[in-house]
Amino acid sequence: MKDRSEFVYDLRSMGLLGHPGEWERVNTTLSAPADLKIEVIGVAEGSPLTLELMFESVSEGIYVSGTVSATARGEDARTLEPIELPIDVDIQEMYVYEQAEGDEDSYVIDRDQLDLEPAIRDAVVMALPFNPSRDESEEFSYTLGEDLEVDEDESESPFASLKNLLEEKKES
Numbered sequence: 001m002k003d004r005s006e007f008v009y010d011l012r013s014m015g016l017l018g019h020p021g022e023w024e025r026v027n028t029t030l031s032a033p034a035d036l037k038i039e040v041i042g043v044a045e046g047s048p049l050t051l052e053l054m055f056e057s058v059s060e061g062i063y064v065s066g067t068v069s070a071t072a073r074g075e076d077a078r079t080l081e082p083i084e085l086p087i088d089v090d091i092q093e094m095y096v097y098e099q100a101e102g103d104e105d106s107y108v109i110d111r112d113q114l115d116l117e118p119a120i121r122d123a124v125v126m127a128l129p130f131n132p133s134r135d136e137s138e139e140f141s142y143t144l145g146e147d148l149e150v151d152e153d154e155s156e157s158p159f160a161s162l163k164n165l166l167e168e169k170k171e172s
Contacts, residue, residue, distance in 0.1 A: 006030045007117035009055070016057040017112055023056040032070060033117055036124050041074025041132045043087065043124060051116075053091065061096040061109055068120055077131040085132060089123045 007030065011017040014024050029050045036043040043049065053066035068089045076083045095107045095114050107119055157163070 005115065005117060007033070007115055007120065009114045009116065010112060011055075011062060011109065011114055012112045014055065016055055016062060019057050020059045021057065023054060026051060026053045026055060026066075033121065036070070036121060037072075037074075038125065038128050038130065040077060040130075041072050041083070041085065041128055043070045043072050047071065049120070051120075053116075055114075058094075061094060062114055063092075063094050064114070064116070064119070065090075065092045067091065068124060070124065072128055072132075074132055076134050078133060081134070083132055083134055085129070087124060087127055089127045091119060091123050093119045 009026070016022050016024060029048050031046045032043045032049040034045045036045075047070065050069040051066065052069075053064055056063045056065070068087075068091055070087045072085045072087050074083055074085075075081065093107055095109050097109055099106050099108050107115075
């Protein structure tokens with residue numbers, strides 16, 4: 001069923017190649033590939049990556065849909081403390097037999113083999129938060145020191161300090 005990489009599926013042995021209307025469910029746990037990360041958070045290489053997918057044969061190729069689940073580890077963007085976040089990503093990708101001219105975004109079936117790794121990488125990395133936080137519902141608050149006391153007379157006019165300077169000059 002699998003060749004080369006854990007993420008490469010042989011469509012001929014699955015009975016999906018050239019049989020529109022046929023489908024197969026794939027539920028498995030694989031080791032996460034390298035580079036499923038951004039600067040502050042990511043899925044570690046080799047950590048469990050749970051796939052719950054459906055491969056559906058259509059006339060243009062194979063439609064893959066389902067979810068990918070993993071645990072991302074990194075640093076809280078506010079406190080820089082270690083953080084773990086569950087990642088559940090929906091996958092809905094069309095793998096085509098032949099790439100149309102000018103279409104650079106489609107995933108192509110190569111020699112009856114379907115490689116899920118690029119689609120999973122794209123989906124997981126795009127789902128990672130840019131500013132991960134331990135608790136998204138918690139309002140961030142910080143203290144910059146004591147509140148400054150402001151005289152009410154001076155707060156009325158932005159020119160109050162200039163007026164005081166002018167009065168001082170007249171007195172001298």
